[in-house]
Amino acid sequence: MQVHRGIPEHADTPAVLTIGNFDGVHRGHQALLSLLTGKARALGLPAVVLTFEPHPREYFSPADAPARLASLREKLLLLQSAGVDRTYICRFDARLASQSAQSFIDDTLVRGLGVRHLFIGDDFRFGARRQGSFAMLQEAGVTHGFGVESMPTLCVDDERVSSSAVRNALLEDDLGHAARLLGRPYSIAGRVSHGDKLGRQLGFPTANIQMKHRRPALTGVYVVSVEGLAEERILGVANIGVRPTATARGRARLEVHLFEWSQNCYGAHIRVHFLHKLRSEQKFDSLDALRTQIALDSEAARQWFADRPAVGD
Structure with missing residues (x-):
C-alpha cells in the first residue's frame, strides 16, 4: 500500500475513494472498505482512503479527545490488510478546519484525488462548521461525474458499531464485546x-x-x-x-x-x-x-x- 502525506495538486489517476478517521478499523469500517475495494476492482482503479492526522477532535479539544484505539502505524497496517491501495494522510490544522465544504470538494476530492466513485459513512460531515453533507456530495457528483454512495449503519447485537462503542466496551472491561465489534480481539x-x-x-x-x-x-x-x-x-x-x-x-x-x-x-x-x-x-x-x-x-x-x-x- 502506498502512503502519502498531504494531497497532491493534481491526481495522477482517477480513484475510488472513502474518507474517515478509521480509528480501530472495526467491523463497520471493514464493511465500508469491502465496498471500496470491490468497486475499485470492478472499475480497474485504485482503492484510496483519505484520513486525518491528528484526529479532528484532538485538534479542537485535545484535553477531551477520546483515547485512540490504534496508532497511525497500526491504522495503516489494518488498512493495508483490508486491501487498500493508497492512503492519503491529510494534516488536520487551522487551514483545513477553516476550509469551506465547496473548496474541499473542488480542491481535494476532484482535483487532488480524482474521485471517480465515493463511499462515505452515513454520519459523514465535512468542511468549515461541518456544512458539507451527503446531499452536497451528490450534487457535486452530478456536476463532476463521480458516483456517491452512503454506507448504512452496521449493527452487532442491536448496537451501532462505532469507535466510541469499542472504547466504551474496553472501558467497561468487556473484551468479548469489544472483540465482536472489532471482528478480532x-x-x-x-x-x-x-x-x-x-x-x-x-x-x-x-x-x-x-x-x-x-x-x-x-x-x-x-x-x-x-x-x-x-x-x-x-x-x-x-x-x-x-x-x-x-x-x-x-x-x-x-x-x-x-x-x-x-x-x-x-x-x-x-x-x-x-x-x-x-x-x-x-x-x-x-x-x-x-x-x-x-x-x-x-x-x-x-x-x-x-x-x-x-x-x-
Missing part, C-alpha cells in the same frame, strides 16, 4: 524498547512497548498473546498503565511478560492481543509485594490458558 502493536529492567530485577523480564504520546483505551493487567516473535503466538501476561509502584509520574507503558520465551527481542515490532482482564492497575507498598502479585498474575494467566487450550493454539 483488541490489540496494540509497537516496537520493543529498552526499559528500566525492573521486571528483570523482580524475576519477571518484560518486553516493553513505549506508548509515546498515546493515552491507552484500557489499563490494567491482562492475559495476552503476542505475535511477531515466532511462527506461533507467544502467551503471556501484560500490564498497561503508568506503573504507580515504580514511579510517581509515569508515562503510559505496555509491559509483557512472555511465557516460554527467553530470547532477546529488542527492536522487534510485536502485536499484543488482549484476551482477558485479571485486575486493575494498583500501587503496592513494596517491590516484594509487587513481585508476589506478578507471580499470582502469571499463574492466573497460565490457568486461564489451561482452561481454554484452543486459545493458545
Whole structure:
C-alpha cells in the first residue's frame, strides 16, 4: 500500500475513494472498505482512503479527545490488510478546519484525488462548521461525474458499531464485546524498547512497548498473546498503565511478560492481543509485594490458558 502525506495538486489517476478517521478499523469500517475495494476492482482503479492526522477532535479539544484505539502505524497496517491501495494522510490544522465544504470538494476530492466513485459513512460531515453533507456530495457528483454512495449503519447485537462503542466496551472491561465489534480481539502493536529492567530485577523480564504520546483505551493487567516473535503466538501476561509502584509520574507503558520465551527481542515490532482482564492497575507498598502479585498474575494467566487450550493454539 502506498502512503502519502498531504494531497497532491493534481491526481495522477482517477480513484475510488472513502474518507474517515478509521480509528480501530472495526467491523463497520471493514464493511465500508469491502465496498471500496470491490468497486475499485470492478472499475480497474485504485482503492484510496483519505484520513486525518491528528484526529479532528484532538485538534479542537485535545484535553477531551477520546483515547485512540490504534496508532497511525497500526491504522495503516489494518488498512493495508483490508486491501487498500493508497492512503492519503491529510494534516488536520487551522487551514483545513477553516476550509469551506465547496473548496474541499473542488480542491481535494476532484482535483487532488480524482474521485471517480465515493463511499462515505452515513454520519459523514465535512468542511468549515461541518456544512458539507451527503446531499452536497451528490450534487457535486452530478456536476463532476463521480458516483456517491452512503454506507448504512452496521449493527452487532442491536448496537451501532462505532469507535466510541469499542472504547466504551474496553472501558467497561468487556473484551468479548469489544472483540465482536472489532471482528478480532483488541490489540496494540509497537516496537520493543529498552526499559528500566525492573521486571528483570523482580524475576519477571518484560518486553516493553513505549506508548509515546498515546493515552491507552484500557489499563490494567491482562492475559495476552503476542505475535511477531515466532511462527506461533507467544502467551503471556501484560500490564498497561503508568506503573504507580515504580514511579510517581509515569508515562503510559505496555509491559509483557512472555511465557516460554527467553530470547532477546529488542527492536522487534510485536502485536499484543488482549484476551482477558485479571485486575486493575494498583500501587503496592513494596517491590516484594509487587513481585508476589506478578507471580499470582502469571499463574492466573497460565490457568486461564489451561482452561481454554484452543486459545493458545
